[in-house]
Amino acid sequence: MTLRSHFATFAGRSSYWFLHTFLKGxxxxxxxxxxxxxxxxxxxxxxxxxxxxxTGTNGKTLTTALTVRVLQQKYPDILTNPTGSNMEQGIVTTFLRAPKAKGKRPIAVLEVDEANVIKVTRYIKPKAFVFTNIFRDQMDRYGEIYTTYQKIIDGVALAPEATIIANGDAPIFHSKNLPNPIIYYGFRHQPEQDIKAKPNTDGVLCPNCQHILHYRYITYSNLGKYFCPNCGFERPVLTHAVTELGEMTPTSSAFNVDQHPMKIEIGGLYNIYNALAAYSVGRFFGVEPEEIEAAFSEDKKVFGRQEVIDLDGKKVTLILVKNPVGLNQVLDMIATDKEPFSFVGLLNANYADGIDTSWIWDGNFEKLPKLNIPAFITGGERYKDITFRLKVAGVPEDKHQIVPELSNVVEKIKTLPTEHVYVLATYTAVLQLRKLLADQGYIKEGMGE
Known part of the structure; x- marks a missing residue:
């Protein structure tokens, strides 16, 4: 290290100690x-x-958490950024707080914002990249999906020897010829047919000839076993695959990977992809399937990802939503709940959320009035937008409370008629709500650390 880097490290570690000792953050x-x-x-x-x-649009935080659990089965020193602080400054902080490693060369599992991949690879040459998916998200920051993917591969280009572990069911990850070794994961669990994705689905044009892709089966959105009937472009051979789906509930998912039974204590088909990515990383590092199964069985909730909070007897499930594809998967997931529940939607539009809220109009909120939901609350800094969206979706006014202030939302939740409450919130709304709940003693301070 240079004298400058020594001083920078000292200043950073001192500030981290002060902030976490006295300000709890x-x-x-x-x-x-x-x-x-x-x-x-x-x-x-x-x-x-x-x-x-x-990296990727959806699933980075949970994939990171599951990957850490998996690798801890074999490797004692795993450094990670569990708070989801995934831009350059947050990643630097992650290294600053790392204890001195003992024994084997330590592993750092880092969630990295798509646009910040190049800011990492400019200085660090990763051993592996994990690509979860790319969906339309925060248009003001990323643009369309192909622009987002270009940001990622610009960073990958600085580490051509690193192995890419990519979602093979996403056509975009098979659209470029990269020099890196690539491991693909995906689903192989349904009878094959010839179908197309739903209208207005992003990313369904063949990268070779621009013909509309067809599918042998679709899991959701544009993910599945795709092929081009015009030029022969098709999904690559999968190294690891979900071969069977078992029982799916709002709080758990059972499935087989490479014929090995697995279960995670979190609901939603989309979260099985996250587990499959973590499984693939584990196998890359030599972790056995039985060890991965044991890692998945740990019931540890991740910040904002189906985190269940006891609020004076109410079971409040907090779920981060940030784009149409993720939102629709969450709506499908909560629809599997066999008991009545209340619904809370909190919408902010700060930089970390994406300042454009038009994405909520691509969410299938029309599903909600058909479910057994006796009470709705909308709030957040953009409460007018989410309130109007639910009104258009057909949510009855006599079941719908408008509560702009989050402090009042907490009190209103306590009065809801159901034991179970789902809170769907954008990123900064999740942060604000968790801080309120921490200040009132309902949860511990911090964000999953």
Whole structure:
């Protein structure tokens, strides 16, 4: 290390200690301070780690958490960023707080924002990249899906020897010829047919000839076993695959991977993809299927990902939503609940959420009035937008309460007529709600650390 990097590291670690000791937080500020002093600090902090970069639109945080659990079955020193602070300053903070590794070369499993991949690979050469999916998300930051993917592969280009572990069911991940070794994962669990994706689905044009892709089967959105009837472009051979689906509930999912039975304590078909990605990373690092099954069986909730909070007897399930595809998967998941429940929608539009709220009109909120939901609440900084969206979806006015202030939302939840309450919230709304609940003693301070 240079004298500059030594000083930057000292300043960053000191600020981290102060913020976490006295203010109970600080996942990005220490990184900001450190990079201000030494913009190249990541080169020094990450040079002794085997790094796994996990990126994509949806599923990064849960995939990261599951991957850490899986690798801990074999490797004692795993560094990660569990708070979801996935931009450059948050990643720097992650390295700053790392204890000194003992024994084997440590592994860092890092959730990385799509646009920040290149900011990592400029200084660190990862051992592996994990691509979860790419959907339309935060148009003001990322643009269309092909622009987002280009941001990722611009970063990957700086690490051509790293192995890519990619969702093979996503056509976009098979659209470019990359020099990296590639492992594909996906689903292989349904009888085959010849179908097309639903109208207005993104990413269904063949990258070779621009013909509309067909599918042998679809899991959701544009994911599945795709093929082009015009030029022969098709899904690559999968190294690891979900071969059977078992019981699916709002709180658990059973399935087989490569014929091995697995179960995760979280609902939703989309979360099985996250588990499959973590399984694939585990196998890449030599973790056995039986060890992965044991890792998945741990019932540890992840910040904002179906986190269940006891609010004076109400079981409040907090779920992050941020784009139409993810939202629709969450709506499908809560629709499997056999008991009546109440629904709370909290919408913010800050930079971290995406300032454009038009995406809520692509969500299938019309499903809600058909479910056994006796009470609805809408709130957040953009409460007028989400309130009007539910009104258009057909939610009855006599069941619908409008509560702009989050502090009042917490009190209103306590009065809802059902024991179970689903709260669907955008990123900064999740942060704000969790802080309120932490201040009132319902949850511990922090974000899943």
């Amino acid at each position: 600080g996942s990005s500020l220490p990184g900001k301070i450190t990079t201000k002093i030494d913009p190249d600090i990541l080169k020094h902090l990450g040079q002794n780690y085997d790094v796994v970069v996990i």
